[in-house]
Amino acid sequence: MIYFYHHFLDLCCGSGDLAFLLSERVGSDGKVIGFDFSRKQLSVASLRQHLLSKACYKNIEWIEGDAIELPFSDCSFDAITMGYGLRNVFDRCKAMQEMFRVLKPGQGYPSLISIKALNHLLHQLRYC
Ligand SMILES: C[S@@+](CC[C@H](N)C(=O)[O-])C[C@H]1O[C@@H](n2cnc3c(N)ncnc32)[C@H](O)[C@@H]1O
Numbered sequence: 001m002i003y004f005y006h007h008f009l010d011l012c013c014g015s016g017d018l019a020f021l022l023s024e025r026v027g028s029d030g031k032v033i034g035f036d037f038s039r040k041q042l043s044v045a046s047l048r049q050h051l052l053s054k055a056c057y058k059n060i061e062w063i064e065g066d067a068i069e070l071p072f073s074d075c076s077f078d079a080i081t082m083g084y085g086l087r088n089v090f091d092r093c094k095a096m097q098e099m100f101r102v103l104k105p106g107q108g109y110p111s112l113i114s115i116k117a118l119n120h121l122l123h124q125l126r127y128c
Pocket residue numbers: 011012013014015016017018035036037038041065066067068082083084085088089090
């Protein structure tokens with residue numbers, strides 16, 4: 001269940017599919033950040049945001065950057081998603097450390113669409 005007033009971060013958002021879904025769930029009182037290091041992907045996401053022009057999509061902001069160095073304060077987000085992104089990140093341990101840093105304690109958890117990637121990551125974290 002996703003509640004209102006939530007502040008979500010969609011890492012490696014690509015052209016924004018997941019961010020758009022989150023946006024619909026959190027509503028206009030919530031906020032979704034779509035984050036990716038590809039300017040081209042973010043341009044497509046932004047274009048889609050304007051073309052689809054659903055009122056709730058105004059709660060999405062697209063930010064360019066690297067998942068291993070997030071430009072956000074500690075404990076900023078209620079939940080973080082990362083759809084098919086972790087497998088592409090070079091330093092997965094650092095990316096996970098960053099995700100846990102910016103996630104509010106006890107509020108949510110990184111939701112990784114790829115369970116296979118999660119298992120791989122958990123295996124790797126044992127050696128961080
Ligand atoms: C396979 S796409 C997934 C897009 C989207 N999440 C989806 O499910 O459709 C992977 C995305 O991860 C982004 N990406 C890969 N490494 C990244 C990093 N270190 N920091 C930010 N974005 C990254 C790529 O630019 C690409 O848009």
